Amino acid sequence: MGARQMVQNGSGARERPQDVRDAKVVRLGQERRSKAAAGADAEAIYRRILAAIIEHRLAPGRKLVEERLAAVFGASRAMIRQVLARLSHEMVVTLVPNRGAFVAEPTVEEAREVFEARRLIEPALARKLALSATPAQLARLRELVLAEEKARAQRDRQQVIRLSGEFHLEIAEMAGNAILARQMRELTLLTCLIIILYDSPVGRACPEDEHSRLVEAFAKRDGETAAALMLHHLDHVEQSLDISLAAQEDDDLERIFS
Amino acid sequence: MGARQMVQNGSGARERPQDVRDAKVVRLGQERRSKAAAGADAEAIYRRILAAIIEHRLAPGRKLVEERLAAVFGASRAMIRQVLARLSHEMVVTLVPNRGAFVAEPTVEEAREVFEARRLIEPALARKLALSATPAQLARLRELVLAEEKARAQRDRQQVIRLSGEFHLEIAEMAGNAILARQMRELTLLTCLIIILYDSPVGRACPEDEHSRLVEAFAKRDGETAAALMLHHLDHVEQSLDISLAAQEDDDLERIFS
DNA sequence: ATAAACTTTTTTGTCTACAATTCGTTGACT
DNA sequence: AGTCAACGAATTGTAGACAAAAAAGTTTAT
Structure with missing residues (x-):
């Protein structure tokens, strides 16, 4: 390095x-x-x-x-x-x-691709971190979860989005692969933009206590559970977006009249 | 971009x-x-x-x-x-x-990280492409394999490395996820540098006919085999490098005297 | 009145000159 | 002689000026 x-x-x-x-x-x-x-x-x-x-x-x-x-x-x-x-x-x-x-205004296509990429990478990182997480790292993650819950309680949607991204990024960095962490940084940044663009209901992004359950799996050194939780979590987030049927906005003009 | x-x-x-x-x-x-x-x-x-x-x-x-x-x-x-x-x-x-x-001079640590990242991403891309590859795409891949074999026959190591990288990148681009393709581009470029730095025996990089067997799996629409072959192939390439015991060169100075 | 052609204004793209930093070398001092 | 400091050459970092392009606005002709 x-x-x-x-x-x-x-x-x-x-x-x-x-x-x-x-x-x-x-x-x-x-x-x-x-x-x-x-x-x-x-x-x-x-x-x-x-x-x-x-x-x-x-x-x-x-x-x-x-x-x-x-x-x-x-x-x-x-x-x-x-x-x-x-x-x-x-x-x-x-x-x-x-x-x-x-x-940037990520398209729905890009949004799908971002989540596909994350599904490949993040469960593996979660599995890895579960086997190596130190008490200090767990504390740091719990701290982030707490901050996020607080922001959610206050209906501060922007902070929830930001903190959620930070949570995922922190996991990536803790997993001990700088290259993947770097790529995850890009993906979480893009995800923030995607959520801003496509998340219609208020505060649904990164729902409920999935983050804290993930941290518990880390604490128990349960790699498989952590990986599974992460995968589910990503699916959950993606499905909470308006992507599936979403409007394409501007680009549509060209596709519609062809 | x-x-x-x-x-x-x-x-x-x-x-x-x-x-x-x-x-x-x-x-x-x-x-x-x-x-x-x-x-x-x-x-x-x-x-x-x-x-x-x-x-x-x-x-x-x-x-x-x-x-x-x-x-x-x-x-x-x-x-x-x-x-x-x-x-x-x-x-x-x-x-x-x-x-x-x-x-850039990737360190051995970075080299490991690059291969770890590729193991997460590329088998999935191979599985995906196997289910969607068109005849034209298969032809293009066979063309690349052929060019690579030719370069190998001529002991043109640099061209082998370059073409091998292009083969992997082409697969990533064909798999239909632009975000992942972009990340794979970075990873294959880094891999080229890594092979230049750490591949001691002549022309061992991306050995034998593994590429062409991969293309065959694509042709048969056999996603699982394609994914497995890709994973094996990556392990093979990584193990052919001098990474395992390799000298750390410059960076050691800092680690040694600490 | 509308739409094309011209003009003005705003904004981006590129180049060049200058300031600051690094590194090797020389020279003075112990 | 050896060490250290200061100089000097090479190179990078930054700003500001100028040219090209796009956008906005204005006039003119049909």
Whole structure:
């Protein structure tokens, strides 16, 4: 792993004449944004845009104008461009030549494919984690489940979606395969968009206590049960969406008149 | 990825007055410069660098100096930068801040992870394709197998590796799940690098006629056999590598002195 | 009044110049 | 002689300027 994990950030505090004020902020990177428009490095901007998409403050289809974003974040357009390119590689943003960047709108077909992929991968990860989960990891998962239940109790749908995604992603990362975790990250991000787009009834996403039952299976070292629960859970989530009969929206126009 | 294929569709249904006039202007931008070195657009440069890596003309660990590449391709550094960013997202190139871009050197750990991922995904794809393969698809696969056998007969190891990767990727694309195909693309590219790095005996990669037996299973619509063959095949390939006991090279330094 | 042609404005794409960083080398000091 | 610091060459990182394209708005002719 040597070189790979240093890819991010680096480039500590650099001071440009007019930016002396936020030079200190840069170092922290993580979640720091004291001023309205302070975070000047790519990683921070990336995270903030991604968070806005996941939390549905930027709706699917929304156009992302480079200069506007640059102004908001106090960054150059070049940097925004870099971030948008990364988001588009992760399929969270769609880049259309000469037109710009848009928050992705996964089609129903893509939605099916995402769930098919997850059904292949996640039960296996659950089985694996069940055999290796440490108490600390279990605690972390329980914490996430708790936060999710709390958000659900408060009818905070966006937080439920976000936390649910985080739960699945955390499992993937704990399972000890960085490559698969990376792919699961893409899939959970896409799933967030899919749920936003296609989940009509309120708060049905990732229903009831399936997450906590999964954690119990981990605690009991019961790999098979964990895998089975995960599979069922994914089916459940997929079936709770309006995909089966769903409207295709825009694309239909072309299919209808042919 | 998504960018290319959406150039047309999107809002194509709506008619804009100027469309006809602009359409021909757009075309000009494409092939402005047709000199010898003229890739000139990002896609072409991307493909050429990727091909060079897959065919081992650029060895793992090789540094990719931006200005040098810009000169070679008659492009600007900015464009090279764009391409390198894309390659790094695909994990074929490692980007180290302030140091530059290097052809990726997957670790043994990553190699194991890649094969674990493939074992989850590819048997399922094989099973699926067996039930849906058209004659044309089978013909295409046989063609690839033939080309590979020919390359093997000529002891052209690089072509064998490349064609073998293409075979697996073609299966993934035929299986009809674009998301999984995309992920398999990454995994096969990484596998190419892994084989280059860790395959000591000559031409052992993707051994014998396993590919052609797989195609036969497809032809017989025998999903279970196809899945089983694929799984066996992957194990076979992995075990033919020097991974099990392999030297860890550079990374060891950090682990050894800790 | 409508629709095409022209103009203006907004937005994206690309290039070039400059600032910052790294790494190798030289030179001074102990 | 050996160590360390400072310089210098090579390379990457970033911003800002300019050109090309799309979108919006305006005029003109039928």
